[in-house]
Amino acid sequence: MSFRICILSLIFSCFYLSNFAQKIDSLPKDIKQKRLISSSSAVSGVWIGGITALSNVWYDEFDKTHFHSFDDSKDWMQMDKAGHVYSAMHLSEASYRLYKWNGLTEKTSTWVGAGIGFGFQTSLEILDGGNAAWGFSWSDMAANAIGATWFLTQQQVWNEQRLLLKFSYHPTEFAALRPSVLGANFSERFFKDYNGQSYWLSFSPKKFTENWILPSWICFSLGYSVDQKLVGDKDIYVTNGQSFQAKRQYLFSLDLDMRELPIKNKYLKALLRPLHYIKIPFPALILDGNKLKGSWLYF
Numbered sequence: 001m002s003f004r005i006c007i008l009s010l011i012f013s014c015f016y017l018s019n020f021a022q023k024i025d026s027l028p029k030d031i032k033q034k035r036l037i038s039s040s041s042a043v044s045g046v047w048i049g050g051i052t053a054l055s056n057v058w059y060d061e062f063d064k065t066h067f068h069s070f071d072d073s074k075d076w077m078q079m080d081k082a083g084h085v086y087s088a089m090h091l092s093e094a095s096y097r098l099y100k101w102n103g104l105t106e107k108t109s110t111w112v113g114a115g116i117g118f119g120f121q122t123s124l125e126i127l128d129g130g131n132a133a134w135g136f137s138w139s140d141m142a143a144n145a146i147g148a149t150w151f152l153t154q155q156q157v158w159n160e161q162r163l164l165l166k167f168s169y170h171p172t173e174f175a176a177l178r179p180s181v182l183g184a185n186f187s188e189r190f191f192k193d194y195n196g197q198s199y200w201l202s203f204s205p206k207k208f209t210e211n212w213i214l215p216s217w218i219c220f221s222l223g224y225s226v227d228q229k230l231v232g233d234k235d236i237y238v239t240n241g242q243s244f245q246a247k248r249q250y251l252f253s254l255d256l257d258m259r260e261l262p263i264k265n266k267y268l269k270a271l272l273r274p275l276h277y278i279k280i281p282f283p284a285l286i287l288d289g290n291k292l293k294g295s296w297l298y299f
Helices: 002-019 029-061 075-101 106-129 138-158 186-192 266-277
Strands: 164-169 197-203 218-227 236-239 242-245 247-256 282-288 291-298
Touching (some): 164 218, 164 266, 218 282
Antiparallel strands (some): 218 247, 236 242, 282 291
């Protein structure tokens, strides 16, 4: 959906503004101040511009109503909530990196980052509140808060992100059955077909114990997805005499922490770092309902 594209734009704006810069300690104070003003202006521009564009383009396609809330906490087997947690966490981290690059202290950068992560998602939710097709979702807000807190807590406890939230996607045949809901083309399906999406928790045991023999860039990864989910609030869908029963899927796989790879070239390392948001394809075990199966290469 368009609002997710807006989130990704803000995440990568923050990331690329900070990623190729020289160390902040080597810069004069006036340069740091100019950088802070320029970066904050860029973030504000993306934020305000994105909200304005969504209000005038995306939300203009739907009927307006008074501000109201609605309960979608049980829809889509909470896949959309996982997306909110993921987006808020990574937006918080990208914003933190940007303001740390601008010369703010570790503590201030952490809180500013979490504030932007939660605040931007909140502004999108407020737009939802005036839409007749849905409304302001308290469960979405809870997921946004979890994502921002996920980042904030790890940064304060470990001064780094050890429990990584990642995303993967593969096309499915289910979107063709309901293209208006699950997407009519690849770009729409990437954001709307939850059957092809997976959210992952990746971590390296090396980060928690020095006795672990494998390097810190090798991770275990626990994933969550759904299968045959074609209607948000119903688990059974029947079409053309064929019945589909929605199921939750729990996944186990390996992953790579792209930040920890022993790459000395700083430009190559910077180019690879955005893969930090994505689960690297590996073989996987899949608990599909009550059945355990495997995939030689799971995206």
